[in-house]
Amino acid sequence: MLMIERSTTAWQQAASCRGIDPAIFHPETDEDADEAKAICAMCPVREACLEYALVVREKLGVWGGLTERERRRVLRRRRRTA
């Protein structure tokens, strides 16, 4: 989800969300995230994007096809299995 200003890495240049209305990636609720998730599902850099968001603990928006709540779940699961 590229609306936030940041340095552009190789994976970000291939992102499917480039040029798409950033509001789509900031749904009001998880239930409103379907459009963003559909774009992410086709994105060639989805895994890199998700890992980035997990590593930097990105709090807002859909990244790598997951909402903030879903990313928190992934992080909790990883902590439990670490």
Ligand code: SF4
């Ligand atoms: S996975 Fe989604 S949010 Fe991440 S770069 Fe691709 S389209 Fe953008």
